[in-house]
Amino acid sequence: MAVVNRVSDHIQEVQRVAEGIASERDAAIAQSWLRCVSDYQLDPLVLQEAYIVPHSELKEHQERLDKLLNTARYGLNTLYRQIAQHGYVILLTDADGVTVDFQGDRATTWELRKSGLFLGAEWSEARAGTCGVGSCIYTGEAITVHQTDHFDATHAPLSCTAAPIYDVDGSLAAVLDISALQSPEPKSGQALALSLVQSCTRRIEMAALMNTFRRDWIVRLSQSPAFLDVDPECAIAVNSSGEIIGMTHSAQRLLAHIHHTDWRNPSVLLGSLLSEYFHLHINELPTLSRALPTEERLISTRSGELWFAHALAPQQLPLGRRKRRVSSEAFACLYQGDRAMERLAQQASQLSLSSLPLLLTGETGSGKEYLARAIHQSSPQKNGTFVAINCAAIPESLIESELFGYADGAFTGARGKGKKGLIEQADGGTLFLDEIGDMPLSLQARLLRVLAESEVLPVGATKAIPVSLRVLAATHQDLSLGVQNGRFREDLFYRISGARLAIPPLRARKDIVWLATKLVEKSASKPMVLSASVQHLFNTYSWPGNIRELDNTIRFALAFCLGSEILPEHLPEDIQGWLTRGSVAENRCDSACVAGDILSTLETCHWNISETARVLGVDRSTVHRRIKKAGLSRHYRPS
Template sequence: MVSTLSHIREIERVGMGAVSPRDAPVVQSWLRCLNDYKLDPTIAQEAYIVPELKLREHREQAEELIRIGRSGLETLFNQIAEQNYVLLLSDARGVTVDFMGDPTFDNQLRRAGLYLGSEWSESRAGTCAVGACLVSGEPVIIHQDDHFDTSHIGLTCTAAPVFDTLGDLTAVLDISQLRSPTAKASQQLALHLVASTARRIELANLMTRTRNDWVLRLARSPEFLDVDPDAAIALDGSGRITGMTHGGFGALARSMNLLGLSTRDFLGQPISQVFDIDIDDLPRFMRGRPNGERLIQARNGLVLFASAIAPAVNLRTPVAPEPRLPRALRDLSGGDVAMERVQARAAKLSARDIPILIQGETGSGKEFLARAIHDSCANPGSFVAVNCAAIPEHLIESELFGYAPGAFTGANPKGKRGLIEEASGGTLFLDEIGDMPLALQSRLLRVLAENEVQPVGALKARPVRLRVVSASHRDLAELVKEGRFRQDLYYRLNAATLSLPPLRDRTDLDWLIGQLIGRIEKENGEAYRLDKDARAALLAHAWPGNLRELANALRVAAALSDGGHITLDCLPDHIFTVSATTAAHDDGSLRRALSECGDNVSALARKLGVNRSTIHRRLKRLN
């Protein structure tokens, strides 16, 4: 084993530009440690174990992956245990959420960081297999003095990434030894075993999450087609790709000369653009025919063996009722039809890592919907809201992307994490995205395309994994036409669009009033009673400020009430401002105006410049 001093000097020489015989991933990681994380090779640090409460949070968020991967992990550990390996499964933040090792060596393993709860992110632990794998997304061996920190140079660690069905790196599988042979080549078998197990975990995850889709398994040879395929693809009923085992399919894509494309680029594409089949051909690849006859051809001519698995749903049986909405989404409306449609779509989208654009007037509840979508996710992580219109233009870049130490005059000497990085592992909500300066839109596009963020003044980008929800009261498509919003960013953000109805068109206004009063009662610790006339005035108002205006009006009314009794006198003056439209909304005016239009609702709506649904809603309230 090399001495501590010679190891430190070698790292310093690499930092000064010297050519190193070490593997490229090792050299690149050393440079990140020196330049991006400002780690000092002369300062050895003990392995870090996260506190018990924090570990519980990480394990809860990774619970489903741990369950899905358990069989594969146990099989791998049984293969390596006699060689004194330990097995670590780390989440996307580098924290060990599952661990298998010999309990006889618990104390040694804990001191070395080969233990449950250890954090192996590169920025904390320096060059290590888990950290390097998280950054590169590739299998890697970090052997002995490949490690940056001198406290780890006795270890040998081999890791492979685990991607989810949409191509996001969700975990890292690592096997490590406290002591090993000197030659790095001794770990090649370990690399093969850990990469193969990661591929099997991805397959198990795909099969679990796509029970309503077709699954097409692919292999270069027929022998293991149905038990251990090279890759698998999920397809919806129209034959479009909805998910895949990204590690395995990436290798096949390289064989098909599909270079320069990430596996994520295939999502949403028809299978016919990749292979010489379409959705109607899949039944002939199901079990029952010899494996050797189940052949498909890629567009470049590569021939693969294929096995198709039909959706688990039996279309001949009665369709099961729709599952109940998650609580967070259920609480957004009291039966309004338009809102129920938004809630149902949001519930489905919350289970997928798909960018969502929320459109709606100012004050219509876009952030409430974004938070509800976030809270409905299985592993929500942090929710970070950014109002792109509220941050001064000269600060928005450093606020969003963060900055490196000494990036500019007046910067924090320690640097600063940006809001995008703070949201990693969770949801980034970009409110009023239409007000983001054009120069920053291109930088945001790179974050979404590459899953990495580069702080101001930093030499290297840092990996991030985000669920992006954006919102605007402006017509982004129109801004694109005007050249004020990037078209490529627009298409990235609006993979799915949810349109919130304005409050004046909602039929559950009475319910909303009750909900908001209940919230005010909790805040103030006092009960409130809304009398009949005050309620009628609130129901008749057109609410140009939407939910925000309604909430403010009720807070004012509560503050002015005597003994919690809210009367007409307690309501803000603007509630009684009369306009041509609002006058037509009271009982007498509306009936008279409707009569003048020959009882034709469409004609009245055109005359007043409102939607037909507004007229119908007012008539319904008047009974």
């Protein structure tokens, strides 16, 4: 009877909060209760047992966190040894709230499973109401949800303490939770649990950063010199240009604090210079090594705070692996001097050595297939076949037979001996699925089976054929939005996006002229150069068609250029129009001023057109155009 009364009292309290009546609960708990009612349409009167996802779905959630699980394993085992005797269990969930790892007393397996403290249990707020994991995911903060703090009275006996684990790019990766079936009444008694969980997540994030950026500078920070080298509070990964490329969550908050920005927007922090936050240049990092006593490794932030710093130099690859990585010129030919492309090439080079499926994103024509081929050429599958499939170019009526092939006599008009599909042709090599966002839903299911089972079933066949291949996919669409709209399968999305590489648009790159020169060398039948005005135009034009448009522009120009220098008049009319629009300000200048400037230079150069063009930094055609516009000749001066 007492239990029934407690449940009734709890439900009434939740209802009062939902009606806007003040509560003595922590603000985070009261706000979560409101979300449960208003956002998730949960009813406190409806008591629900914990939900455990099917085994096949659990495997998919585990695969997404496979790397993190390997990194976190030691820390989780250590934490469990500390708390097991006090009746706690450990749950590690992904960012969706699904438990992908679990440690608990086997003697209480039935009770734990019934309460949802078990492998595969989903603890999102939308599913379970206010709870440690779900509320932690929503707020991004560590939290304790103690007993009747839970929205659903079913979970009222539990005490759950959870802390977020952030990826090196600042995004939420997982949640670590320790929970107990029974615990003392005062919530304050869970303060130690909260401290233990936060300490463990901080160490896991530190290990993940160290493992990910072994080939880059890592700056570890602490406000205590005694703990700097053994247990720092946060760490930042920096590339050779001094740009921030990774961080622990504590560092994410520190950087955001220094710049007065929201830590929930990590993209603002990544790619910025370390010197924007600290009075520290990349060239000074070697002075922060262990060769110097910790007390002397003191740096200051731009906001005036002092931190002790320990800089770890990039690790050198073992000689054998170093030769293998450096010997490949596949990535070097993709860019020159562009920082964003350099970062992309470094990531792609490292990922090419793994079997992880990669999703390449970027605008149409930005060079996704070039990058895919470079990854293949640098991978262990480089001796296999690279098969590229444009999912948007093959008619829907043919795409199934093209991808999967067909058996003998599968349909009217089929070849007598059948046909090997493109997927099977990629066996032992790389399958590149370009514009995968345009693949019909019906075929997405079949492709998922190929990737999950490593076998392909031709149309009309009864026996599957085993295949071993590396999958690279590319799209210019937002596939996560496609998942939300039901146009793209969520399970396939996670299957193809083990890691994602975003290719910058051409207009954002700093090496456009270099790239244009390479395209000229590839297509020209004789030595050709780009004039200064064409180079300027290429650097200022918006390039909506990206590299594909640049390549077409170069080939167009070569068809009309009879000399050895490509000039603006050799370019397509729409690009020449851009040059005209860019010259509006010049055309509005006072004609006498323009004429005087060109005349002065002409006379200084004794009317040598080539010399005048060199002094003005333009090409010869521009000089002739300005002479004509100003009405000049050797014997005429403007009045």
